Amino acid sequence: NAGVTQTPKFRVLKTGQSMTLLCAQDMNHEYMYWYRQDPGMGLRLIHYSVGEGTTAKGEVPDGYNVSRLKKQNFLLGLESAAPSQTSVYFCASSYSRLPTGTEAFFGQGTRLTVV
Amino acid sequence: AQKITQTQPGMFVQEKEAVTLDCTYDTSDQSYGLFWYKQPSSGEMIFLIYQGSYDEQNATEGRYSLNFQKARKSANLVISASQLGDSAMYFCAMREADSNYQLIWGAGTKLIIKP
Numbered sequence: 001n002a003g004v005t006q007t008p009k010f011r012v013l014k015t016g017q018s019m020t021l022l023c024a025q026d027m028n029h030e031y032m033y034w035y036r037q038d039p040g041m042g043l044r045l046i047h048y049s050v051g052e053g054t055t056a057k058g059e060v061p062d063g064y065n066v067s068r069l070k071k072q073n074f075l076l077g078l079e080s081a082a083p084s085q086t087s088v089y090f091c092a093s094s095y096s097r098l099p100t101g102t103e104a105f106f107g108q109g110t111r112l113t114v115v
Numbered sequence: 116a117q118k119i120t121q122t123q124p125g126m127f128v129q130e131k132e133a134v135t136l137d138c139t140y141d142t143s144d145q146s147y148g149l150f151w152y153k154q155p156s157s158g159e160m161i162f163l164i165y166q167g168s169y170d171e172q173n174a175t176e177g178r179y180s181l182n183f184q185k186a187r188k189s190a191n192l193v194i195s196a197s198q199l200g201d202s203a204m205y206f207c208a209m210r211e212a213d214s215n216y217q218l219i220w221g222a223g224t225k226l227i228i229k230p
Contacts, residue, residue: 033218042119042206042220058217090160103150104218106160 002026006091006107013081013114021076021110023091031094032074033058033104034066036087043090049074081114088112118142119209119221127227128197135182136192136224138207144168146212149190151181154204154223163205166190202228 004025013019023032030051035043045058047066055066063085065077074093078085088111092104120139128134140149151163166174166181174181182191194201207221 040222042208042222043218044220045217048217088158092160103162103165105162109158109160 004091004093004105004107006110008110009108010111011113013112015081015083015114017081018077018079019081021089023074023076023107024072025093025105026072027093027105028071029093029095032068033092034064034074034076035090035092036060037090038087046076083114086112086114118219119207121207121221121224123224125225125227127229130199130228130230131196134194134197134226136205136226138190138192138221140188140190140209142209142211144211144213148210149181149183150208150210150218151179151192152206152208154206156203164192197228199228199230202226
């Protein structure tokens with residue numbers, strides 16, 4: 001009954017360090033997404049994937065890279081962390097596009113602080 | 116221009132009263148979907164309800180209903196008989212048919228239920 005699992009849940013990075021956030025889903029979803037959530041704002045899409053081996057940029061892709069080598073995993077990388085990347089990161093997955101309206105399922109979030 | 120607008124940053128409601136959370140949207144697509152999510156203080160994103168643009172009836176899920184007024188481009192969430200556990204952030208989101216599966220989010224409304 002795992003759903004969408006994100007690791008780690010918390011992380012503190014120094015400016016310039018790199019890290020990878022892992023998202024794993026066990027629902028056989030085609031589509032996966034990485035969002036960031038900042039105070040006073042809705043979620044903003046960083047990158048997304050519509051299937052294994054494919055990725056695309058979202059609204060705020062700069063400073064991030066992603067990979068989807070396996071259908072169940074979607075990795076988000078920060079090559080050189082900056083304080084502006086301090087945020088809560090959410091991974092999500094979903095079955096399909098409109099008009100079926102299937103909702104996205106979310107992970108628990110990763111709270112990242114860059115000092 | 117904002118595609119999803121939630122005009123109420125915060126609301127206080129007495130327990131057991133009904134509450135309406137406002138959401139207006141902007142799209143030129145004919146096919147789109149509207150979602151409401153709840154985010155309690157623990158941080159997870161919980162799907163509440165979905166309304167498709169072609170759905171003729173307002174969506175309902177238990178105590179949640181969506182007051183969909185297509186001509187006004189509004190999709191307000193109504194919570195009947197509010198409970199203390201309803202205290203949370205509530206987000207409205209939209210997915211357009213031509214959006215490459217992206218969800219566009221409002222800034223959220225913080226709802227506090229008073230005992």
